[in-house]
Amino acid sequence: MSEPDIDALAARAAELSAALETAGDLVDPAVAARAEHDIAAVAARLELGADRTVVALVGGTGSGKSSLFNAISGLAFADVGELRPTTEVAAACVWGGDAEALLDFMDVSHERRIQRESVLDADRERALRGMVLLDLPDHDSIAVEHAQQVDRLLPLIDLLVWVVDPQKYADSALHDRYLKALARRRENMLVLVNQADTLPPAAGERVRDDVAELLAADGLPGVRVLLTSALEHTGIGEVRKVLGEAVGRPSVAVRTAAAELDAVAARLEPATGRGPGELDDPERATAALSRAAGVEAVAASARSAVAAPAGGAVASPEPPADAAVAAVRDGWLARAQEGLPARWAAAVERAVAPPDRLGAAVAQAVAEVPRPPSRSTTGWRLLIVAGVLTAAAVAYLVVALLAGLGWLAAVGPAVLALVLAVVLVSRSGTVRGRDAQAAAEKYRAEARERTAGVVDELLVRPTAEVLDRHRTLRSALDA
Ligand SMILES: Nc1nc2c(ncn2[C@@H]2O[C@H](COP(=O)(O)OP(=O)(O)OP(=O)(O)O)[C@@H](O)[C@H]2O)c(=O)[nH]1
Numbered sequence: 001m002s003e004p005d006i007d008a009l010a011a012r013a014a015e016l017s018a019a020l021e022t023a024g025d026l027v028d029p030a031v032a033a034r035a036e037h038d039i040a041a042v043a044a045r046l047e048l049g050a051d052r053t054v055v056a057l058v059g060g061t062g063s064g065k066s067s068l069f070n071a072i073s074g075l076a077f078a079d080v081g082e083l084r085p086t087t088e089v090a091a092a093c094v095w096g097g098d099a100e101a102l103l104d105f106m107d108v109s110h111e112r113r114i115q116r117e118s119v120l121d122a123d124r125e126r127a128l129r130g131m132v133l134l135d136l137p138d139h140d141s142i143a144v145e146h147a148q149q150v151d152r153l154l155p156l157i158d159l160l161v162w163v164v165d166p167q168k169y170a171d172s173a174l175h176d177r178y179l180k181a182l183a184r185r186r187e188n189m190l191v192l193v194n195q196a197d198t199l200p201p202a203a204g205e206r207v208r209d210d211v212a213e214l215l216a217a218d219g220l221p222g223v224r225v226l227l228t229s230a231l232e233h234t235g236i237g238e239v240r241k242v243l244g245e246a247v248g249r250p251s252v253a254v255r256t257a258a259a260e261l262d263a264v265a266a267r268l269e270p271a272t273g274r275g276p277g278e279l280d281d282p283e284r285a286t287a288a289l290s291r292a293a294g295v296e297a298v299a300a301s302a303r304s305a306v307a308a309p310a311g312g313a314v315a316s317p318e319p320p321a322d323a324a325v326a327a328v329r330d331g332w333l334a335r336a337q338e339g340l341p342a343r344w345a346a347a348v349e350r351a352v353a354p355p356d357r358l359g360a361a362v363a364q365a366v367a368e369v370p371r372p373p374s375r376s377t378t379g380w381r382l383l384i385v386a387g388v389l390t391a392a393a394v395a396y397l398v399v400a401l402l403a404g405l406g407w408l409a410a411v412g413p414a415v416l417a418l419v420l421a422v423v424l425v426s427r428s429g430t431v432r433g434r435d436a437q438a439a440a441e442k443y444r445a446e447a448r449e450r451t452a453g454v455v456d457e458l459l460v461r462p463t464a465e466v467l468d469r470h471r472t473l474r475s476a477l478d479a
């Protein structure tokens with residue numbers, strides 16, 4: 001995968017936050033709030049530009065973060081103390097220029113900001129130009145707001161420097177709550193085993209190997225582990241070298257932002273689900289509902305009535321049975337809710353009309369369709385003409401015979417008229433059959449169309465509205 005650029009990432013952050021807004025309360029508000037915060041943090045970080053690298057010292061209370069902050073910066077700015085926890089709020093040191101916007105966003109107070117600019121040692125500090133070093137409160141003391149500060153700032157940090165002490169490096173809060181969850185950021189992570197001076201000379205390497213093994217077990221293989229002593233200033237040169245290399249890589253910020261957005265998307269995944277495929281074919285619901293409203297029965301009775309020589313009775317549509325409507329609605333919902341988490345599934349259910357409204361709307365729509373005729377007018381007329389012709393032929397035959405006309409003169413026209421009458425009768429049958437078919441079809445088509453209108457209004461559109469929101473979020477997550 002090619003490396004995303006800062007604009008592409010900013011666009012992705014914007015898309016994610018817009019999608020979250022569209023989804024509204026369909027994503028658990030707590031999950032959404034965290035995602036929104038993290039996205040805003042990434043956006044703020046991206047705004048600062050890729051030429052800055054935000055490095056933070058994080059770890060348990062008393063591990064030596066503030067002492068390392070001072071050792072790395074060569075300043076005595078951070079409070080180092082015996083009272084635990086010592087650092088209540090974040091402090092920042094900026095190498096070259098300022099980072100006001102970012103530090104504002106991070107809520108680093110103005111008194112806790114310092115710039116590392118010195119003409120005297122400009123050369124020595126050149127490698128770190130662009131670095132923003134943060135000393136953070138601990139994540140593990142009784143002060144919960146400390147952990148909250150750390151959590152809030154994590155998405156903004158390009159390079160995480162975990163500071164552990166030789167006694168507490170296996171602490172489960174550190175591994176379970178942080179390291180495992182940050183596996184995707186392992187390339188921009190560094191672990192310092194501080195207070196190395198408290199270890200017997202030979203033990204340092206063993207502790208370092210131990211830490212590396214634990215990291216690998218956390219899903220963070222290959223993370224650099226260094227031994228330091230802030231007190232004796234050992235290992236600090238090496239740390240500065242590693243930081244200098246990171247600061248020199250302009251892609252750190254971009255990669256971290258990309259990883260953070262991936263993490264946001266991953267956390268939203270369970271709140272979104274893969275979601276439904278296609279909407280069920282509305283035709284199916286339409287056919288079932290119109291059948292339940294008696295449309296097929298009306299059409300069938302119209303077909304036999306119109307086909308009958310003298311017509312017949314045509315059935316009336318009736319309100320669909322509750323059970324039938326509920327079955328159609330349930331089937332529709334089941335398809336639409338496939339693969340959706342509970343909140344989304346419930347929203348689909350809420351969006352579509354309840355069964356009684358659906359049933360009433362179908363009944364009304366079908367009732368408004370003009371009833372089919374009960375006989376074929378043309379067919380009926382043809383039969384009358386045939387009857388008249390037959391009567392006329394008989395009358396003519398009687399009169400002609402009484403008048404003494406010859407058999408040929410009497411019978412010829414009568415037979416002709418009777419043949420014509422037979423033709424008309426047969427024609428009437430054909431016409432009635434055709435009209436019967438047409439009447440049934442016309443009624444069925446109109447009733448179906450009306451029912452389809454109801455299905456569209458009460459099932460399809462409300463469902464599509466929810467699923468569209470889902471699709472927007474889904475595609476933002478997959479981007
Ligand atoms: N022996 C020894 N002590 C150290 C070292 N680094 C820090 N200390 C001491 O450990 C104590 C805690 O150091 P801090 O730098 O305040 O630790 P911190 O991680 O900032 O602690 P919080 O601010 O409470 O999270 C202080 O008494 C330091 O003097 C070290 O490398 N070796």
Ligand SMILES: [Mg+2]
Pocket residue numbers: 065066067079080086087135136137
């Ligand atoms: Mg501190």
